[in-house]
Amino acid sequence: MNLTSLPIPLQTALLLVCSNVFMTFAWYGHLKNLGSSPWYVAALVSWGIALFEYLFQVPANRIGAQQLSLGQLKIMQEVITLSVFVPFAVFYMKQPPRLDFLWAGLCMMGAVYFVFRGN
Template sequence: MQTIALLFASNVFMTFAWYYHLKDTGMPLWKAIVLSWSIALFEYCLMVPANRIGYGSGFSAFQLKMIQEVITLIVFSLFAVFILKEAFHWRYLVSFALLLAAVWVMFKK
């Protein structure tokens, strides 16, 4: 559970680092880059331990990556809807369901 919590927290920082600057398209590119890298430092400080702990506790690298992607989609979806005010379409739900099916296959013994 510690791995999942760290991955979730790191993804919140990652999503803000990669996409928050889109709210202010008038910001100079260099400022957006500096802001993004400043936020991304915290993402790395959480992501690296999450992967080390997860790998050491029995997750494979493939499983860690798949978990990461699912968490990323959840965090990004909430960010896009609530921060960027973008519409959420039914086809996104279908896409997510297919990705969850991939996760199920990944963890199936």
């Protein structure tokens, strides 16, 4: 299946998921993997990972902007960020799951409602 055959909001969401996986590793993965390295080594490695984030994020926003407002794009990105971060924190970083993640997700769903509702 070709990505361009999917609806624009779905194309955007899929590209943002890929972007956020790279972003999460760039921002937080060094805490687990490079904890004993100097900060500038972690920064350079993170910067290299972040390049791949942008290779997905920039097309996602350009595609999404064809049908979504700037606010809708931002809320979509934030919800996807939280959706990627929670499993990363629990499974990769071995952080205990917290009920606060659920509350944060519910707040984000409220934000989605208000940004996407008809005017």
